Amino acid sequence: MDIHGKFVHHLGFRLIAGRDGLPGVQPFLRQLEESQYWAPAKLLEYQYRKIKALLLHACRNTSFYRERFDSIGFNPEKFGALSELEKIPPLTRNDILEHMDSMVAANLLPNQLHRDATGGSSGIHTPFYRDNGCLGFKKAVEYRCNKWAGWDIGDKIAYYWPAVQDLAKTVPLGSRVKNELAYRALMLYSGRLDEATLELHRRRLGEFAPGLMRVFPNPLSILAGYLRQAGKQPIGIPSIISVGEPLLESHRQIFRDVFGSRVFNCYVSRECGNMACECGAEENLLHINSEMVYVEFEQIAGRDPRGPKSLLITDLFNYGMPFIRYRISDLAWPAEEACKCGRTLPLLRMDGGRLSDFLISPVDGSLISGCSFLHHLIAEGPEVGQVQVVQDQVDHLRINLVKSMGFSESKINHFHQTINKIFKGAMTYDIQYVERLDNEKSGKYMFTKCLVNGKR
Numbered sequence: 001m002d003i004h005g006k007f008v009h010h011l012g013f014r015l016i017a018g019r020d021g022l023p024g025v026q027p028f029l030r031q032l033e034e035s036q037y038w039a040p041a042k043l044l045e046y047q048y049r050k051i052k053a054l055l056l057h058a059c060r061n062t063s064f065y066r067e068r069f070d071s072i073g074f075n076p077e078k079f080g081a082l083s084e085l086e087k088i089p090p091l092t093r094n095d096i097l098e099h100m101d102s103m104v105a106a107n108l109l110p111n112q113l114h115r116d117a118t119g120g121s122s123g124i125h126t127p128f129y130r131d132n133g134c135l136g137f138k139k140a141v142e143y144r145c146n147k148w149a150g151w152d153i154g155d156k157i158a159y160y161w162p163a164v165q166d167l168a169k170t171v172p173l174g175s176r177v178k179n180e181l182a183y184r185a186l187m188l189y190s191g192r193l194d195e196a197t198l199e200l201h202r203r204r205l206g207e208f209a210p211g212l213m214r215v216f217p218n219p220l221s222i223l224a225g226y227l228r229q230a231g232k233q234p235i236g237i238p239s240i241i242s243v244g245e246p247l248l249e250s251h252r253q254i255f256r257d258v259f260g261s262r263v264f265n266c267y268v269s270r271e272c273g274n275m276a277c278e279c280g281a282e283e284n285l286l287h288i289n290s291e292m293v294y295v296e297f298e299q300i301a302g303r304d305p306r307g308p309k310s311l312l313i314t315d316l317f318n319y320g321m322p323f324i325r326y327r328i329s330d331l332a333w334p335a336e337e338a339c340k341c342g343r344t345l346p347l348l349r350m351d352g353g354r355l356s357d358f359l360i361s362p363v364d365g366s367l368i369s370g371c372s373f374l375h376h377l378i379a380e381g382p383e384v385g386q387v388q389v390v391q392d393q394v395d396h397l398r399i400n401l402v403k404s405m406g407f408s409e410s411k412i413n414h415f416h417q418t419i420n421k422i423f424k425g426a427m428t429y430d431i432q433y434v435e436r437l438d439n440e441k442s443g444k445y446m447f448t449k450c451l452v453n454g455k456r
């Protein structure tokens, strides 16, 4: 680590992170580095205590959970074992859409909460709240995953990110300078890629020389393909953590070939943060961040019992709007074996999950990230239901929409503005209302699909 990094590691990070509403990250990180080796019984005892406290809080401070517990005769005061959690019905997205106001903890002030929404990587808008008090711990969990990939506070990190809120042009100059000086972070917006942008990214990454990148794998594979095709000098990136989209074997291969990277798959959701991550011992073996989330594997009715299970997530730290047995709509298998790395955190293997294609701009051929497009279309607009976008002609999108319960035509005006803005008025579209969205023949679900010839 260079002198700048040492300053950030020992002092700079603490000064800035505390002011940014992320207090205690380093002490939490030290605790997490110890707890990752706890004996399983100690971890289960910890989870039991955290869940009991969460259940009591939810019952006392939210009418939603109080009524839900009453309706099944569940008394959190008498919660005696983790297995008793199964008595509580899973929390669905519809529960959140219908009852969000009564799920928000009444004992917290509005300035202790912030609102967010899913959309970009799921095709469905689910609004939710999080209390600011959990952010320091959640950041420490993210940093522990980074440490598994060889990074430490003070080392340079780059983000290849299609999330709109991180678009460089909208980030004030002060934040950009702070990112680069105090967090040693370079944010590169990967939501819209053309040759000039790819060349700019190549240059900036080469100059910055990060030790670690956190990336959405689809956009980074476009950059890797560009570097390979153009015969550009390779950029060495020691480690890459893939988030937000399923990591395919082809992604791992091209990242190894073009950047010489070790590649780590990380399971992250907007609602709950970094829930599980590979440690590098084996591909598709992810340690669950069990100090932050309690994960259950639910058998899906009518499916092969050997197949992947539906994940139910209990977030041990979000007291703003408790997620208790949240059916997050992701699939995985529990892995019973011990990991070679010696960490005792439980393991899972992800099912491939939800995929997205880039869309192609009819104006100039630039590639629009499916996650980024859906973030604009879904997360920033009113809740309408689940969406799949198919580009079936160069200048036409077909939007398949499963209406939600509170749907009204007026809510989809936002689609018109968004599509015109992103495609500069050159894209037509129609909306088809469907009963459900089907998986591909491969079994995977595509939330954006590009059927236009000539796509990369």
Ligand SMILES: [Zn+2]
Residues within 6 Å of the ligand: 279, 280, 281, 287, 339, 340, 341, 342, 343
């Ligand atoms: Zn491991």
